[in-house]
Amino acid sequence: MKHLAALNKYFLSNKWRLILGLLFTAISIVFSIFQPIMVRQIFDLLSHNIDEYRLLSDTSLKGFFRSDFTHVLAFYGISILIFALLSGFFLFLQRQTLIVMSRHIEYDLKNEIYQHYQRLDLNFFKMHRTGDLMSRITEDVSRVRMYVGPAIMYASRTLFLIIIIVYLMLQVNPLLTLYTLSPLPLLALTIYYVNRIIHRKSEKIQAQLSNITSIAQESYSGIRVIKSYIQEDASAQHFEDASEAYKNSSISLAKTDALFQPTMALMIGLSVILTIFIGGIQVIDGNITVGNLAEFVIYVNMLMFPFFSIGMVASMIQRAAASQQRINEFLQIEPVIKDAPGAQAAMLKGEVRLENVSFTYPHTGITALKDFNLHIKPGQKVAIIGRTGSGKSTLAQLLIRMYDPQQGKVLLDQQDIRTIQLGSLRGQISYVPQDVFLFSDTVANNIRFGDPTASLETVQTAARQASVEKDIFGFNEGFETEIGERGVTLSGGQKQRISIARALIKDPNILIFDDCLSAVDARTEKEIIGNLYAYLQHKTAIIITHRIFALFEFDKIIVLDEGKIVEEGTHDDLLSLNGYYAELYTRQQTGEEENVTE
Numbered sequence: 001m002k003h004l005a006a007l008n009k010y011f012l013s014n015k016w017r018l019i020l021g022l023l024f025t026a027i028s029i030v031f032s033i034f035q036p037i038m039v040r041q042i043f044d045l046l047s048h049n050i051d052e053y054r055l056l057s058d059t060s061l062k063g064f065f066r067s068d069f070t071h072v073l074a075f076y077g078i079s080i081l082i083f084a085l086l087s088g089f090f091l092f093l094q095r096q097t098l099i100v101m102s103r104h105i106e107y108d109l110k111n112e113i114y115q116h117y118q119r120l121d122l123n124f125f126k127m128h129r130t131g132d133l134m135s136r137i138t139e140d141v142s143r144v145r146m147y148v149g150p151a152i153m154y155a156s157r158t159l160f161l162i163i164i165i166v167y168l169m170l171q172v173n174p175l176l177t178l179y180t181l182s183p184l185p186l187l188a189l190t191i192y193y194v195n196r197i198i199h200r201k202s203e204k205i206q207a208q209l210s211n212i213t214s215i216a217q218e219s220y221s222g223i224r225v226i227k228s229y230i231q232e233d234a235s236a237q238h239f240e241d242a243s244e245a246y247k248n249s250s251i252s253l254a255k256t257d258a259l260f261q262p263t264m265a266l267m268i269g270l271s272v273i274l275t276i277f278i279g280g281i282q283v284i285d286g287n288i289t290v291g292n293l294a295e296f297v298i299y300v301n302m303l304m305f306p307f308f309s310i311g312m313v314a315s316m317i318q319r320a321a322a323s324q325q326r327i328n329e330f331l332q333i334e335p336v337i338k339d340a341p342g343a344q345a346a347m348l349k350g351e352v353r354l355e356n357v358s359f360t361y362p363h364t365g366i367t368a369l370k371d372f373n374l375h376i377k378p379g380q381k382v383a384i385i386g387r388t389g390s391g392k393s394t395l396a397q398l399l400i401r402m403y404d405p406q407q408g409k410v411l412l413d414q415q416d417i418r419t420i421q422l423g424s425l426r427g428q429i430s431y432v433p434q435d436v437f438l439f440s441d442t443v444a445n446n447i448r449f450g451d452p453t454a455s456l457e458t459v460q461t462a463a464r465q466a467s468v469e470k471d472i473f474g475f476n477e478g479f480e481t482e483i484g485e486r487g488v489t490l491s492g493g494q495k496q497r498i499s500i501a502r503a504l505i506k507d508p509n510i511l512i513f514d515d516c517l518s519a520v521d522a523r524t525e526k527e528i529i530g531n532l533y534a535y536l537q538h539k540t541a542i543i544i545t546h547r548i549f550a551l552f553e554f555d556k557i558i559v560l561d562e563g564k565i566v567e568e569g570t571h572d573d574l575l576s577l578n579g580y581y582a583e584l585y586t587r588q589q590t591g592e593e594e595n596v597t598e
């Protein structure tokens with residue numbers, strides 16, 4: 001329950017809705033109480049006067065009484081109707097305030113979680129599965145909403161109703177009250193347990209349903225592999241097994257559900273029988289009137305749902321507390337990478353320096369860079385080459401401060417990057433990642449992601465510089481073509497170049513290209529490099545690659561191995577070293593020649 005305290009701030013910001021909601025609940029209940037009172041009055045009126053009326057022999061007097069009775073009955077009928085309408089109207093207002101409040105809280109909570117996710121660093125996302133992040137912002141928030149809306153609504157209704165009705169019942173006859181109410185706690189307890197079973201089964205069904213969805217999704221995305229390996233039948237069988245499990249669980253839930261209504265009917269029946277039996281004896285003994293008995297039967301019926309909802313509300317609160325606990329776990333995580341106190345914005349010219357940097361990935365313990373030193377002057381072009389896993393991408397991650405090194409310093413323009421505001425730092429470095437990610441949006445908007453205010457002309461220029469403009473004009477709707485599931489399917493090389501255009505449009509002084517030309521052919525690569533050359537003239541550029549760009553005149557080429565620099569110098573320096581670079585160069589030259597002669 002203590003976990004739910006985190007929601008109090010939302011109740012506070014919605015206090016008027018909450019107060020009004022509770023007020024409407026009370027008013028609606030007061031109006032609903034008139035019905036049993038009036039029924040009692042009708043019954044008493046009739047039972048007191050009916051014998052005398054029947055004994056009347058004077059037909060005109062009888063007719064007069066009859067019409068009088070009819071008027072009184074009509075008056076009560078209309079009054080009951082008016083009170084029921086008023087009660088219903090305030091019930092409507094109650095829902096309009098409390099349920100609306102819960103939707104506002106749900107909205108705020110979702111935004112709070114989402115904004116918090118945005119602040120958290122890469123390591124957090126590596127450590128938690130996407131499904132887990134999603135379920136906390138969707139399913140857990142939904143369960144919490146059941147507490148801040150329906151649970152509060154039912155609980156307040158139940159509390160007010162029980163207080164008023166039990167008070168009225170006690171005024172009539174305490175003993176009868178005791179007997180009438182005795183089965184109701186049992187009802188609450190039964191509902192609580194049945195609800196828990198239903199919930200457990202529903203959870204299982206939900207998990208099985210999402211399993212079916214992911215099996216289907218995976219088989220659609222991997223349809224080419226399934227077909228080429230003739231695995232259609234195996235894939236169908238896999239789906240059928242998952243569906244079978246889902247069907248069995250659903251049937252089991254239906255059986256439990258089927259028990260629910262009869263259990264309730266039994267409990268209600270038991271209470272009514274007890275009321276009529278004990279109440280009947282009390283009427284015979286003259287302790288209460290027939291009207292009281294009728295009134296009691298209505299009270300019992302009115303109390304059924306409140307007692308039923310005690311069980312329901314208890315399990316709703318329990319579930320909401322568990323969900324809020326899961327939400328709090330994430331909300332309480334503070335990002336490790338954040339602005340240090342006193343961090344300043346900086347105008348970076350482009351000098352990069354790493355001093356004795358060692359970095360180990362926190363969640364795997366893999367040391368990716370060891371005592372690493374590097375100096376790049378503003379405007380220099382540097383290539384980073386090395387075997388897979390040698391630490392090239394890690395270097396890029398440290399420069400944009402996705403991680404902080406455990407030892408040593410990363411300096412930009414001679415300032416430790418930890419003293420530069422994170423937004424200012426990342427805003428002035430363009431990073432083209434190895435694994436391209438494009439959003440389901442238009443081509444133009446994907447490029448504009450680097451500068452949301454950019455005009456179409458600027459977008460086109462960036463596309464031209466990234467050598468992808470011609471390809472884009474080839475699409476049906478040019479720059480307005482949708483990318484993604486519902487849009488065009490781009491080739492790997494096209495995606496990479498759009499991602500480069502996105503980086504160029506930012507027009508920063510430092511650019512890092514992380515192996516982002518791996519999917520283009522040699523001719524396109526030459527074209528891209530030719531175009532980029534002019535663009536990069538006065539900018540610092542770090543190009544991480546597996547291939548040697550002989551065309552590009554690098555100021556420095558660095559060869560990494562196991563997180564250390566093993567070779568460093570210009571193209572000619574490295575060739576004369578006769579090491580990894582020279583070997584790679586020879587291999588690449590032979591490969592290219594073979595390609596030409598083929």
Ligand SMILES: Nc1ncnc2c1ncn2[C@@H]1O[C@H](COP(=O)(O)OP(=O)(O)OP(=O)(O)O)[C@@H](O)[C@H]1O
Pocket residue numbers: 126361364366367368386387388389390391392393394395434
């Ligand atoms: N996010 C991560 N979490 C844990 N370990 C990682 C992570 N990223 C990389 N590593 C590990 O750190 C080491 C260096 O990886 P890095 O990605 O920097 O190499 P790389 O030279 O860029 O390789 P490639 O050329 O294949 O991209 C590798 O052993 C890798 O397994």
